[in-house]
Amino acid sequence: MTRRTVRIAMNGVTGRMGYRQHLVRSVLALREQGGLELGDGTVLWPEPVLVGRREHALREMAGHHGLTEWSTDLDAVLADGTIDIYFDAQVTSAREDAIRKAITAGKHIYTEKPSATGLDAALGLARLARDAGVKHGVVQDKVFLPGLLKLKRLIDGGFFGEILSVRGEFGYWVFEGDWQDAQRPSWNYRAEDGGGIVVDMFPHWEYVLHELFGRVTTVQAHVATHIPQRWDEHGKPYAATADDAAYGIFQLEGGVVAQINSSWAVRVNRDELVEFQVDGTHGSAVAGLRNCRMQHRAATPKPVWNPDLPVSHSFRDQWQEVPDNEPYDNGFKAQWELFLRHVALDEPYTWDLLAGARGVQLAELGLKSSAEGRRYDVPELAL
Known part of the structure; x- marks a missing residue:
């Protein structure tokens, strides 16, 4: 060698x-x-x-x-x-x-x-x-994670039939920094320093959606600063001027609708810190960072709405794990x-600087959508 x-x-x-x-x-x-x-x-x-x-x-x-x-x-x-x-x-x-x-x-x-x-x-x-x-x-990096690689395997294998929608949930509680240290640096919560969950996470969502389901063609978002005051690394209080939560709806090329919530002010009640549920005519799947579960239409139960009786089974137990089938690196x-x-x-x-620019574009339009209360088209970029 x-x-x-x-x-x-x-x-x-x-x-x-x-x-x-x-x-x-x-x-x-x-x-x-x-x-x-x-x-x-x-x-x-x-x-x-x-x-x-x-x-x-x-x-x-x-x-x-x-x-x-x-x-x-x-x-x-x-x-x-x-x-x-x-x-x-x-x-x-x-x-x-x-x-x-x-x-x-x-x-x-x-x-x-x-x-x-x-x-x-x-x-x-x-x-x-x-x-x-x-x-x-x-x-x-997200498209190289085991959970999304398994999800892509399902897509490439035709598991979903026609994909209808994508629902994403991301986030966790970032401590304010007063009585427990924050898990993220303080600049993340100051807009003047380039902070904000939209500029951080919308670029991720752009390439995940683009790679797996299709180019984002429209965006409608609502952003919020749920925690207005935080404490920095030296224990000093500061005003949180950047958004810490964003709620987005994305139309994709081909008609798929994606909804993704991102928040640093949410407590986790899911298996992983980010999960995407994909629903299609032939099956559904829920993918996280490492794991992916699926439910084929032939194995889909027939739920009946009856609020007068307690649920007698676990809906999660009705899903099947997608096997690893191969080793996954970082x-x-x-x-x-x-x-x-x-x-x-x-x-x-x-995954070049033009692809990176698409992420910046989506974040910019997401913030503009929230500020103006309207949906925006996402033009295709070219050099």
Whole structure:
């Protein structure tokens, strides 16, 4: 085997998502398995260069994982001709400028979503990357999760017949931060810092719906800030200026209707933190992050409405688990592997900055729909 090194500038890995999912469970996991085999006798070896603003945190993280390269000087890192890929997991408000610099420096781009704070900026990055001839990708991890892969298997196998509707429930209670620490950073709840559940989650819903069921053609949303005051990481109260809940209805190409509720102010009474119920003429399924249950029309009971008698059976027990049938890797790592193969071998890759711009577009139109109390068409994007 021949080892081929790919050097990756990883910006924002001192944050929760950048560290856990991208550095530890993706890039370092690839190193632990001996690199990424390309199938031609070559092993691709990812070499991370940690980038951020906090010198102490970077030094400590590098030492903990046996890494030798880190920097607080992004410009210097991008000027290094040995860096192949720039990865961004910063707060959204800092992302556009950094990605623009990286494209100008000739680096391939892989970034968390949303790719920018607005549609014009997101499309601008996609055009800039196209014109520069660099490869680019946006994290769209949900479609690589076991539950949704099982759901896609059902779709591809014709299980549903004609798909009629999709119902999604996402969320959990994020503590306010006064009597229990919050599980999410405070900037998530400040609109001026790029926070809000719409800009966070609508990009996810766009690619999940687009990949599995069809392009989103209309959106109607209602957003709310249910918890108006929260406490930050230092125990200081602050005004929550960003939305913490969103209720959306999406019309899809082909006629499927999707309803998705997203909330950081809801207590969980479901099997997983996100679940999608898909109903079709021949069957239904409920998919979460890892599991998927199905009910075929031939095995569908005949419920009868009778509020005078207690329910004598469990509706959940009438569903069948979709088997794994294959091993499933971490969803973030799976997409990293595809992007690295795209960079190394020029293999096809669709989750690019234009796909990321569609997510930004849906979030922007969702907020506009809520503010104006109307439904909006979602135009198809092109560069």
